[in-house]
Amino acid sequence: VQGIATPAFSQSPAALRRLLSALAILEQREGKLNVGSLSAITAAQKLGGPIHALVAGSSIKGVAEEAAKVEGVEKIIAVENGAYDKGLPENYAPLLVENIKKGGYTHVIAGHTAFGKNLMPRVAALLDSQQISDITSIEDEKTFVRPIYAGNAIATVESSDAIKVITIRGTAFPAAPIGSGSAAIEDGVDPKADSPTEWVSEDLAKSDRPDLATAGRVVSGGRGLKSKEEFDRIMLPLADALGAAVGASRAAVDSGYADNSLQVGQTGKVVAPQLYMAVGISGAIQHLAGMKDSKVIAAINKDADAPIFQVADVGLVGDLFEKVPEITEKLSKA
Ligand code: FAD
Secondary structure, three states, X not given: OOOOOOOOOOOOHHXXXXXXXXXXXXXXXXXXXXXXXXXXXHHHHHHOOOEEEEEEEOOOHHHHHXXXXXOOOOEEXXXXXXXXXXXXXXXXHHHHHXXXXXXXXXXXXXXXXXXXXXXXXXXXXXXXOOOEEEEOEEEEOOEEEEEEOOOOEEEEEEXXXXXXXXXXXXXXXXXXXXXXXXXXXXXXOOOOOOOOOOOOOOOOOOOOOOOOOOOOEEEEEOHHHOOHHHHHHHHHHHHHHHOOEEEEOHHHHHOOOOOHHHEEOOOOEOOOOOEEEEEOOOXXXXXXXXXXXXXXXXXXXXXXXXXXXXXXXXXXEOOHHHHHHHHHHHHHHO
């Protein structure tokens, strides 16, 4: 799905504007907008009605101002309260519900990220709606397309709920660009709900490399790398030569070669970069579920019958310990 499509729905655009209104939920961390969450605005644009976006947390003024520049957004609802910084669903869900009720929205859209997956089912339950998860396309205001069975089947689902609570697959909706819009910024309702959950700490893998979920190029390593030392020695220079994010198969993560946050697949991240390079990865169906929509897939594997070659656009049969350093060297010189 590309760009801002004119919805081909049955109602006239004017009638639609009266009927529909969408709230896109934006993510922020430490006062920085998560640009990937602007995908929720792209999805909302497909509906054709007015769009508001909500952001909550401490020091969110800059985030709200940045989001206000996205074309087509009428209003930014900002709730300045540090209690929402960590996106704890226990207090974030009542916050959303109050603002949804006040705004009378028909569609509430968030990314199918850890944040969205944690939050939106609770919002849906509080609104007595059936959540619609991980959609890849909007057919009309009540009909949505979503992959099921790890992408092996595509379901078209219809919702008759008054308020549709939706999470979207980021790879199917490009983030709305920050343009020269001038949405109004308004204080939202803050129910200041008590949360029975307390934020204790987080242990995040820090990296200067591009973010895996949004990178244009991804190089992923699998069990074929044999150890963490070899994974780092082979994969990191390749990633740097390509300016790519690093990913991994579940077998590589489970074996301790790579951090959990790097897992690509059914139970990891879903990515669709311009280039996905799979190194020493067999191509199990659960791995393919996370990367098969990549524009160009390149695979290096010593087994010519490895299933990864069935989805690869470019394949190299050979020993990765020999081939990858060769490729890295050539790329570094290029
Ligand atoms: P292997 O299957 O062991 O493949 C290693 C490959 O490396 C082989 O093809 C081998 O030929 C090649 N190789 C070995 N040495 C070399 C060498 N020197 N040079 C070149 N090639 C070499 N998996 C995921 O990745 N992501 C998920 O999200 C995920 N979710 C899952 C969810 C469920 C419910 C289940 C049941 C499984 C899930 N899996 C997931 C696991 C998945 O089924 C596979 O076990 C896993 O993807 C295998 O990882 P791999 O390809 O690295 O390892």
